[in-house]
Amino acid sequence: MTRTTSPTAGLPVSDADPFGHEVLEDPLPLHEQLREAGPVTWLSRYDVHALARYEEVHAALVDWQQFQSAAGVSLSNFRTEEPWRPPSLLLEADPPRHDAPRRVLTSVLGPRALRQLRERWAADAEELVDQVLAEGTEFDAVPALSQAFPLRVFPDAVGLGPDGRENLLPYGDHAFNAFGPSNDLVARGAPRVAELSGWVGEQCRRESLAEGGFGAAIWAAADRGDLTPQQAPLVVRSLLTAGVDTTVHGISAVLYAFATNPAQWARLRADPSLARVAFDEAIRWESPVQTFFRTTTTAVRIGDTVVPEGHKILMFLAAANRDPRRWTDPDAFDLGRDPSGHVGFGMGLHQCVGQHVARLEAESVLTALARRVARIELAGPTRRHHNNTLRAWDSLPMAVQLA
């Protein structure tokens, strides 16, 4: 039975469906409504407490002691429900189990480890941009750049073989849908789950991973005893789940931001070293990962409300990233702003361990594009891609003017 009245007197209630198509098409009105309703709102449809202000979202993200991840960062509560796949050793784990996998990935994906990829990725980006522009100055940026670049560099960096890479995006898309309720989006992915999971599982084996890649580095950590041989494949899996769709939608976000803010593109062209700031500003502005859940480990006071132990908390990262209490003119995409401190990559213990990979990919693409392209604009109707967790585009028709 779903309740329709608030479990706590005075607690704001909303019957909105954050995972319904209307909201997924344009979540901004709901985000504003939840932010303004108070520090915490009860979502009657799912019986969860929602946080949408920067201060509360940030506080919940860093407070792993009171807001745990091991009961799932999804609507589904792993204390009472069977997860759709073995839980992630990172995303869906608490200390102490989280420690060893996190330590290994922090070093495998750290800025120092990525130095050797910088030049190669810059060259790859130039090559891709040249190819795209050789075919014409109008293209759909989603397949041509946002998907093409990560799919070109990331599977190689992990050390995947050539076959089956087309499975990565649908697998990730389903995994991110599965953090939400089992709605039509989850049902649509369900028929391929077994096949895709089987393929992903195969790729995580030591034998499938080429020398020199992130995957081999994870297995080397197992050989050193920093992980167990049972943990290694699941740590590789976390890269394949979290590392592809996210960057695709991140690159789409920054390209869309520039196409709709020509003055900012001019700014980037004048000072290409702004590429890093530009990407993080786009992550703040668009929040490719919109939401994650936590579960309370104790009764927690938020504002005037005490949320009992064992309850699901829905954190709206996207709403926090546009909270006017934290950001001046939050709806503006502005390279003059310091986006530092946004929660688009999370914050605290679980903060995105792949953020340096994502930044390096985006920086490579933006730098290559800024060198060749004087103006970018939209050249037709855009189409959103709906996902329970991700804010994404299916199609971004663009026209560019060469420099």
Add this chain to the structure above:
Amino acid sequence: MLGVQQRRAGRAGVDRAVVRVAEKTPVADGVVTLTLAAPDGGRLPDWTPGAHVDLTLDNGLTRQYSLCGDRWDARSYRVGVLLEPAGRGGSAYVHQQLEPGHVVGLGGPRNDFPLVPADSYLFVAGGIGITPVLPMVVQAELLRLDWRLLYGGRQRSSMAFLDELAAHGDRVQVRPQDEHGLLDLTGFLGEPRPGTRVYGCGPAPLLTALEGACAGWPPRTLHTERFVAAERGAPVRTTPFEVELHRSGRTVTVAPGTSVLDAIAGAGVEVLSSCRQGTCGTCETTVLAGQPDHRDALLDDEERAAADCMYPCVSRSCSDRLVLDL
């Protein structure tokens, strides 16, 4: 609980590189524990068992201490400090001068002695070497793994935390030297078996003996931390220093209590940051010249010695001048 005292990341002006001594408690002959808290009472950076912090004392010395508190309490750290009359003055300062209310510089936490996954653990601690082992024992309990601890010291009265360890019953063997003689390492370790990890911390002779006793065990069984009061190179400076921003041709002066990151931003040069705790790596900056005073949780000793990059959200300078590639 969430509340007004919650600190915000990304806020300029909060000095994250200091902690306040909240309590100082004698716990054994020659051993005190310090409870440390953030000056504003907020969360301290997260840590894992085996981690240490660098404390910069008022007398200019920097000392490393293992964290031996409870990481489920995000607002305090605990360290144990042995008075070492032959040392260079760090422990004497802590024992004789440092009082609740004093503020000390903080670096880290960093972990060079992490607990790797295992089926079971054997812990060996000598004297104050017990400190990193305390949270490891808690961890092994949480994971419901088989573990035992052999704890040696000169005499019972000099051995800290016996009360806390008593709760674990037979798993802990307390062996003061004046009652039992030298530790029987081989007897304690027993037959070599795969899946077990041995963690040792204490004086050098004990660790050397432990290495010998583990010779017949599978490779990578033994993990040790040399518990010498690690003397760091240059004393940490308490005076301002200059940071030259090479590409933008600007120079800024960084005063004590201001982060390099904020000082750079003040000069109009934006460096992307995120955690502002030296844990995420976002603000990594190339160092062209000068000696950084590393306070982050990311670089190991070798990388620190290379002095080619730093995390300006927390790290500072040992030299009068740092030149950054900005």
